[in-house]
Amino acid sequence: xxxxxxxxxxxxxxxxFLSAMALVIASAPGAASAAPPLEPDVEAPxxxxxxxxxxxxxxxxxxxxPGFSIWDxxxxxxxxxxxxxxxxxxxxxxxxxxxxxxxxxxxxxxxGTRQDMVTVYDxxxxxxxxxxxxxxxxxVGSRLKNFVVSDDGSTGYVYNLSPASSVNVVDLAxxxxxxxIELPGCASLISNPGVGFxxxxxxxxxxxxxxxxxxxxxxxxxxxxxxxxxxxxxxxVVDKAKKEAVFLTYTGLIYTASLGANPKIAEPFxxxxxxxxxxxxxxxxxxxxxxxxxxxxxxxxATGHAFVLMHMGEYWTHKAECNEIWEVDLAAKKxxxxxxxxxxxxxIAITQEAAPKIIVSGEDGALVILDAKTGEEKFKIxxxxxxxxxxxxxx
Amino acid sequence: xKMFDPDAMxxxxxxxxxxxxxxxxxxxxLGVALVAAPVFPLLPVSRAEAAKPDRSPEAKTAFARNxxxxxxxxxxxxxxxxxxxxxxxxxxxxxxxxxxxxxHSPVSWVGTCINPEDGRAYLxxxxxCCGKSMCGQCGCDGTDRETQLYVPQLNNDIIWCFGTxxxxxxxxxxxxxxSA
Numbered sequence: 281x282x283x284x285x286x287x288x289x290x291x292x293x294x295x296x297f298l299s300a301m302a303l304v305i306a307s308a309p310g311a312a313s314a315a316p317p318l319e320p321d322v323e324a325p326x327x328x329x330x331x332x333x334x335x336x337x338x339x340x341x342x343x344x345x346p347g348f349s350i351w352d353x354x355x356x357x358x359x360x361x362x363x364x365x366x367x368x369x370x371x372x373x374x375x376x377x378x379x380x381x382x383x384x385x386x387x388x389x390x391x392g393t394r395q396d397m398v399t400v401y402d403x404x405x406x407x408x409x410x411x412x413x414x415x416x417x418x419x420v421g422s423r424l425k426n427f428v429v430s431d432d433g434s435t436g437y438v439y440n441l442s443p444a445s446s447v448n449v450v451d452l453a454x455x456x457x458x459x460x461i462e463l464p465g466c467a468s469l470i471s472n473p474g475v476g477f478x479x480x481x482x483x484x485x486x487x488x489x490x491x492x493x494x495x496x497x498x499x500x501x502x503x504x505x506x507x508x509x510x511x512x513x514x515x516x517v518v519d520k521a522k523k524e525a526v527f528l529t530y531t532g533l534i535y536t537a538s539l540g541a542n543p544k545i546a547e548p549f550x551x552x553x554x555x556x557x558x559x560x561x562x563x564x565x566x567x568x569x570x571x572x573x574x575x576x577x578x579x580x581x582a583t584g585h586a587f588v589l590m591h592m593g594e595y596w597t598h599k600a601e602c603n604e605i606w607e608v609d610l611a612a613k614k615x616x617x618x619x620x621x622x623x624x625x626x627x628i629a630i631t632q633e634a635a636p637k638i639i640v641s642g643e644d645g646a647l648v649i650l651d652a653k654t655g656e657e658k659f660k661i662x663x664x665x666x667x668x669x670x671x672x673x674x675x
Numbered sequence: 676x677k678m679f680d681p682d683a684m685x686x687x688x689x690x691x692x693x694x695x696x697x698x699x700x701x702x703x704x705l706g707v708a709l710v711a712a713p714v715f716p717l718l719p720v721s722r723a724e725a726a727k728p729d730r731s732p733e734a735k736t737a738f739a740r741n742x743x744x745x746x747x748x749x750x751x752x753x754x755x756x757x758x759x760x761x762x763x764x765x766x767x768x769x770x771x772x773x774x775x776x777x778x779h780s781p782v783s784w785v786g787t788c789i790n791p792e793d794g795r796a797y798l799x800x801x802x803x804c805c806g807k808s809m810c811g812q813c814g815c816d817g818t819d820r821e822t823q824l825y826v827p828q829l830n831n832d833i834i835w836c837f838g839t840x841x842x843x844x845x846x847x848x849x850x851x852x853x854s855a
Contacts, residue, residue, distance in 0.1 A: 344809075367834070386841075386842075390806075390808075390841050390842065390843035391806075391840070391841050391843075394842070418824070418833065419833070419834035419836075419842060420824065420830075420832050420833045420834060421832065422832065423824065423832075426824075439824075441824075441827060441833065442837065443782060443827065443837050445827070465825070466825055467823075467824040467825040467827070468823065468824055468825055479825070480823075480825045481825055482825050482826045507822065507823075507825060507826050508820070508822055508826055508829065511822045511823045511826070512823065513823065514823045514824050514825075564734060564735055564736050564737065564739075564740075593737075594736070594737050595736075596736050596737070596738075596818050596819050596820065596821070597737070597818065598818060598821070599816060599818050599821075
């Protein structure tokens with residue numbers, strides 16, 4: 281009994297104290313008692329994005345995180361995400377109306393029936409439009425040349441390794457699979473305007489596949505590079521407007537090729553010699569500057585300047601991240617600038633703007649946007665993704 | 676009508692051969708061959724085959740110079756000169772065996788690695804273990820003589836889970852095939 285009475289008394293005291301506190305708070309200056317409460321949000325329609333802009337960069341988020349995030353290098357803001365499965369490849373419709381994703385699914389997660397397709401997403405809403413089924417594709421990460429689109433946007437070429445080597449031709453206008461072309465010993469596709477596509481081959485040649493007729497016609501150039509001793513990196517750059525490709529080898533040789541029915545490959549030059557440094561060699565214990573990492577090369581079309589990720593090391597360190605960017609005047613065959621980076625990076629791309637920006641990203645997913653002229657850091661994004669980078673234009 | 680007679684043709688050929696040769700002639704030719712035999716190894720092809728590969732530190736890659744033979748859970752283990760991915764030795768499997776429930780791919784990419792103990796080069800088949808999500812342990816990326824996709828058998832980025840019930844990548848093994 282005594283205990284209960286005590287409890288009641290305590291409760292009365294507590295209530296009085298709380299009432300007094302409430303009065304103090306309500307009478308305090310600045311209390312917004314008269315203002316109406318906030319209105320609940322009205323559900324807004326999903327945002328849309330405009331057609332691709334030269335300032336945008338598309339980030340393949342890497343091995344473990346699917347999808348392609350879109351960033352504006354002018355603001356450092358993310359604009360959206362193009363969906364994609366594990367190890368998917370993305371291409372941009374040249375008309376800017378769609379994004380194409382070559383990808384693979386299984387009916388039960390990673391088990392069950394395999395389904396390979398080119399998935400079409402609307403360029404503005406990023407919503408799924410359709411799926412174009414096709415027979416297989418290679419499963420590999422960090423590559424830009426396993427899915428390429430023709431210059432007019434009508435045709436997609438998807439590399440397949442089963443492990444036999446072939447290419448799927450996809451009609452993107454009619455949105456249907458056309459045919460599979462066997463291409464033994466060749467990979468790393470090059471969209472070849474007016475012809476079809478080309479590819480690099482294990483004998484050091486370039487194969488060119490004319491797709492105009494009822495049957496594909498395959499021709500090969502003379503061997504021009506050492507495919508096993510000094511390979512050309514898969515992530516080379518193709519300028520469909522100029523009909524030109526720029527290749528880079530492990531030792532640092534730069535080749536340019538004029539595309540067409542019979543591509544013409546110019547004599548290479550050494551990036552090291554172009555910088556006044558000893559030419560890259562394949563011998564062990566020869567410490568020198570070498571190109572490296574995942575995506576080593578970017579080209580700014582208007583100036584004809586290449587930007588190459590370089591690192592110091594021995595030969596066969598071609599995957600090492602790089603801490604310098606060498607700017608190369610391709611016509612003059614001269615390294616015109618060496619940019620020392622704060623840290624090492626794995627991927628490089630450049631916007632095709634008049635005042636371009638360099639984008640670099642690391643294996644840890646960090647992405648940095650630099651002013652290409654001054655080297656000034658404009659934005660740093662902690663975890664954008666560690667996969668390959670795409671900008672609008674040559675890549 | 677004349678019929679085809681192989682016996683007669685054979686007899687004719689042997690009689691002509693016997694008539695045009697002599698035992699002395701054959702012995703003389705054999706003698707020339709015996710005298711000339713020591714000269715054959717001087718020919719370029721023989722010299723190339725006889726040349727011993729240079730296994731000096733100066734001829735080895737950075738990986739080969741630092742390779743070891745005792746711990747197959749480390750990236751420096753000699754067979755891992757061109758591996759890429761999680762080591763199955765760290766995932767419940769071994770150098771040439773898959774962890775429980777994972778399936779060995781019947782095909783692979785290859786590398787040529789030098790065993791520091793005997794100085795010989797060996798062909799190593801990097802066979803992926805498939806059908807489980809990525810192990811994530813002991814990630815290694817050996818790049819000795821590793822090439823690009825147009826030489827797929829020497830490329831270590833490709834998911835090599837061909838011919839398995841699932842193409843999901845789990846880890847990689849390093850199976851010794853033999854002397855390179």
